[in-house]
Amino acid sequence: MKRKITLKQIARELDVSISTVSKALKNSKEISADTIQKVQAFAKLYNYRPNNIALSLKNRKTNTIGIIIPEIVHHFFSKVIRGVELVANKRGYNVIIGLSNESFSKEVINMEMLANGSIDGFILSMSKETLLQQDYHHYNETMNQGMPIVMFDRVVSDIKCDKVIVDDFNGAKNAVQKLISNQCNHIALITTKDYVSVGRLRTQGYLEALEENKITPQAELILKMDDTLDYEVHLEALEAEIEQLFKAHKNIDGVFAVNELYALSAMKVARRLGLNVPDDIQVIGFTDGVLSKHSTPSLTTVSQHAQLMGERAADLLIDKIETDFDTEEEQFQTVVINTELVERESTK
Amino acid sequence: MKRKITLKQIARELDVSISTVSKALKNSKEISADTIQKVQAFAKLYNYRPNNIALSLKNRKTNTIGIIIPEIVHHFFSKVIRGVELVANKRGYNVIIGLSNESFSKEVINMEMLANGSIDGFILSMSKETLLQQDYHHYNETMNQGMPIVMFDRVVSDIKCDKVIVDDFNGAKNAVQKLISNQCNHIALITTKDYVSVGRLRTQGYLEALEENKITPQAELILKMDDTLDYEVHLEALEAEIEQLFKAHKNIDGVFAVNELYALSAMKVARRLGLNVPDDIQVIGFTDGVLSKHSTPSLTTVSQHAQLMGERAADLLIDKIETDFDTEEEQFQTVVINTELVERESTK
DNA sequence: GAAAGTCACGAAAACGTTTGCGTGTTAAAA
DNA sequence: TTTTAACACGCAAACGTTTTCGTGACTTTC
Structure with a gap:
């Protein structure tokens, strides 16, 4: 040796x-x-x-970027990582990952661990807990120390940094418009509580589409799930809520769900109640997941282009890192990724 | 700033x-x-x-471990990463990822990039191309430089290092035994070409189960797919092969598939041919994926405990890193993770 | 033959730490 | 009063690089 x-x-x-x-x-x-x-x-x-470490010390530059996400066993996030890794590698950077597991404190600890010289900048998506507590001091401290941050997907406007987001509003609006065009008159919305920024925007898109078509939104058709629960393990609870909704409103002929699990559960419940998808009820989900393609019937989705988000975020970050000359005022940009409606069997 | x-x-x-x-x-x-x-x-x-970098240089220790996997948008691998990250963090280590994208050269490049001081050791799963070419010089060179490697899942016996593997043989054997116990007499196997180590072992388990039950294996019931093709995008090709198999052997009443996609496709084809799962034909897949749980009917699987694999691999690696005093002869161990049969609707 | 220039290389500082050892000052012991 | 010990701190090396600035030995020029 x-x-x-x-x-x-x-x-x-x-x-x-x-x-x-x-x-x-x-x-x-x-x-x-x-x-x-x-x-x-x-x-x-x-x-x-x-020796990379010696070079990093000498150059005060690690050529490594840190990525902090709430969860990795999740198609959306792993696709983003793939995108980040792709351009990072192409541009000579390594990627180091930290998982917040949706916890505020783990997010803080992870960031502090990486911020002490290990990386040149962050790409991150906020944990639900951080979103809820609205405590952003760790982001600001990190940026104050000259370490750039690019946020993606789950962002808040209070933080001044580069961002890559999905056009949640229009994505949702188009999806609901599709349902309406397909003759749906009573469209239910299955969403999260409003503190999750993306959930709120998608809800707004839903409302806007209805209004544009002179359909009066009905509060009873909107199901706001408390997503602090992990429905992957509490599927029955989720399904029970949906079943109750369907039973209370037998005229529901369309469902727009803000994520894959909600949409799939809606289809499952519909089938259980003897409703045919898409003949009796049409369903669209907002997701990049794998389940949609393989479910029966396969699910029409609003695709978020997760990998592209990762690529754009990485480019944004590396650009910022490499134009370090702290010139005049910082200029932050927000890249909006357009969604795409992928039509499958759950809609006509 | x-x-x-x-x-x-x-x-x-x-x-x-x-x-x-x-x-x-x-x-x-x-x-x-x-x-x-x-x-x-x-x-x-x-x-x-x-400053972490300065400490790393001084101590010649980075407290970072590198993980090289073929693909991240994949439930099995992302679960492994989660396991690795979990114990790594607990033990004060960071995780840096490299994706080989199933390519030999990308694997080599990634390893060289990380091996020059950035990390203290590797956790990796071999790319298909490496498996095919049987060129292992980069592993040996890395280890010769005193950098420990722990391999998981896709391993070969030629390489002397710590390993964490699934008990593919017995997992497959038990699954097939289950089918036999459920009165299946003509069990098809859908597997990969033999160069993928796990595919080969699972095939052996299948054969062993048949023999133990005095059933003569029939070569025509074994479908060896060429998995250099990405069937996620060429689903029809996969389904066509399976359909042909089913049509040629109408007596098939059980299917064992070595991964999720194969199993799901089998179910899909069966349904298309008017066969009921599980009444006419029972299906078991070897997988940790999400699709199984949400498919209709849901799929009975051989679970690999991917997260546990990651945890064990990380513990093994960190143990080795921290007992660096190059004592007498190296002692390598292979941890075998037991599989678990998760029964769902695709079997009786 | 002296001044100037070129060539080929080495010394040393710097990046941010940790740590063994030396040292000046003061207090205790002889 | 002299010797010794404790105390509180600074020096410098080391980790592995890169890069600026010297510098000695030649070679060229007038």
């Missing part, structure tokens, strides 16, 4: 100075052709590679 | 030496109570945190 070779060792072996070796490896014209040849041959033989 | 504060700056402000500050922060008894109090107060005020 031989440790990685260093400049110092090469220098000693070849009986030259460390600086000569360093320069020789860079083909500096300060160094004679002879020496360059000798050093490079030796370096190649021993497979010399500069 | 104030840069992060350093020992040197504190020292200058307080008119003491850098070493005094360092020691004071560590409550060294070399330093007077007065000074300690003064330094700590100042440090707290300015929110001093030691």
Whole structure:
């Protein structure tokens, strides 16, 4: 087991100075052709590679970006990561991940852990708890220390930084418009409580679509789930709520759900109640998940282009990192990713 | 925008030496109570945190582990990552990810990028291309440089390192035994080509179960898919193959598939052919995916406990990292994770 | 043959830490 | 009063780089 070779060792072996070796490896014209040849041959033989940590320290630049997400076992987030990794790698950066697990304190701890020199900037999506508590001091402190942040998907306007978001409003509006065009007159909405920014925007899109079509929104058709519960393990609770809604309003002929699980549950409940999808009731979900494609009937969805979000976020962050010259006032931008309606079997 | 504060700056402000500050922060008894109090107060005020990169360089230890996987948008792998992250964080480590995208060269590049000081060890699962080419020089070189590797799931015996694997053989065998016990007499196997180690083992488990029950395996009932194709986008090709199999052997009453997609496709094709699952044909898939739970009918699966694999792999790696004193001969262990049969609607 | 210029290399600082050791000051022991 | 010990702190090296600035040995120019 031989440790990685260093400049110092090469220098000693070849009986030259460390600086000569360093320069020789860079083909500096300060160094004679002879020496360059000798050093490079030796370096190649021993497979010399500069130590990243030493470079990071010297350059005060790690070429690593940190990504903090609430959860990784989730198609949306893992697709975002894939996008981030793709452009990060292309541009010579590594990616280091931190999971907040939807917890405020884990988010803070993770960020502090990474902010002490390990990375050059953050890409993050807020945890639900942070969204709820509205405590953003850790973001601001991080940015005050000169570390750029790009937020995606779950953002709040109070924080001044670059952002990449989905056009939740129009995505939802178009979906509901589709249902309306398909002759749905009583469209239910299954959404989250309003503190989740994306849920709120999608709800607004739903309302707007109704209004544009002179349909009076009915509060009773809107189901706001308390999503502090993990419905992946409490499926029955979710289904029970939906079943109650369907039974109370037998005229429901369309459902718009703000995520995959809600939409799938709606279809399941419908089937259980003897309703045919899409003949009796049409369903659209806002999601990038895999379930939609493979469910029966397959689910019409509003796709969020998660991977593209990751790519754009990474480009935004790296651009900011590399134009570090703190010029005049900071200029922050918000990139809006357009959604796409993917029509499948759950709509006519 | 104030840069992060350093020992040197504190020292200058307080008119003491850098070493005094360092020691004071560590409550060294070399330093007077007065000074300690003064330094700590100042440090707290300015929110001093030691620079990780400098520490890494000094200690030749990064407290970061690298994880290389073929793909992240995949439930199995993202669950493994979650497991790794969980114990890594608990034990004071960060996780940095690299995606090989099933490509040999990307795997090599990623490993070289991380191996130059950025991390203390690797957790990885081999890309299909590496498996196919059987070129393992990058693993051996990495280990020769004193960097430990823990492999999981996709492993080969030629490489001497710690491993965490699923008991593919018995998992498959038990699943097939279940089908047999459920009165299936003609059980088809949908698997991958043999170079994928896990596919081969699962195939062996299938055969073993048949033999133990005095059932003669029929080669025509075994479908070996060429999985260099991404069937997520070429679903029809996959389904066509399965349909052909079902049509050629109308007596098939059970299917064991080595992954989720194959199993789901089998169910889909069965339904299309007018066969009822599980009455006419029972299906079991080897998978940890989400689709199984939400499909109709829901799929009986052999669960691999992916998160646990990640946890065990991380513990194994960190243990090795922290007992670095290169003692006598290396001792490598292979942890085998037991599978669990999760019974759902696709079996009786 | 002296001044100027080129060439090829080395010394040292810097990035931010930690830590073994040396040292000046004061207090206790002889 | 002298010796010794304790105390409180600073110096400097080390981790592995990069880069600026010297500098000695030649070579060229007048």
